[in-house]
Amino acid sequence: MPELPEVETVRRGLLPVMEGRTILHAQVNRPDLRWPLPQGMAERLGGARVQALRRRSKYLLADLSTGETLLIHLGMSGRMLVSGAMSGQFHHDHPTPQKHDHVVLDMEGGARITFNDARRFGAMDLMPTGQDEAHPLLARLGPEPLGNAFDGAYLATRLAGRRTPVKTALLDQHVVAGLGNIYVCEVLYRAGLAPGRLAGELGADQVAGLVPVIREVLAEAIEAGGSSLRDYRQADGELGYFQHSFRVYDREDEPCRTPGCPGTIQRIVQAGRSSFYCPECQR
């Protein structure tokens, strides 16, 4: 899935067709995704106006006029496909329903939003608006990496004493919320840190240095519209372009892109996930 930049790109793509619009009709095609969907979800969404569409970490949060907030997580393969209300034009064509179209929202204004998720690691839930912190999926999340609460002092506190690799620590959503496998790999490359370095053994300057690198990678990726890889597309079906900026992710056995570096990108497995890195540039 989609990591923070992809989710933010989806949010921006959905804003013009969702925010301020009423959900005319909701169709729910199965009782569960990763977990059971809330009771009566279709009825609770139908007729509700979307007051705001927010993002927290990798979650989309739609505040509804009914006093409830719709929580959406895209998991690994979830997509929000928009059809029927292209900018400037007006038509009612919707694509043929596809396998794994689990939830369909018909919006005021003519747009149809289809949640499609082959692997079904995604999730949806309804909760009372204004109670984000009370939801079990949101309660223990770390700070937003692009927010003010995320700084060197905070990160140092959270990494201190930890015997886990820095790669694994940065993937932990309770430490910082929104990074996934791709962007952690890219962050560690830019920071010059080998993924196997133990989090608690980094120097204070190295920990502090991670913060601006994390912000920079995420900001660049959002600017590029995210990365289009396998399942992910922007809400309008367009491709994101950040994958062209990958320095290490999915580049096993390819030459390091640091000018003059003789290194070859290696792949190792940490906590069950692939890590890509240059042994010459990252120590």
Next chain:
DNA sequence: ATGTGTTCCTGTCCGC
């Protein structure tokens, strides 16, 4: 309290 391995599910790709 931390750290690691397993698990959910489907699709794709690669080697034989």
Next chain:
DNA sequence: TGCGGACAGGAACACA
């Protein structure tokens, strides 16, 4: 062309 296995952007959970 088919078949088996590895692997895929996540993250809760069970266990050491």
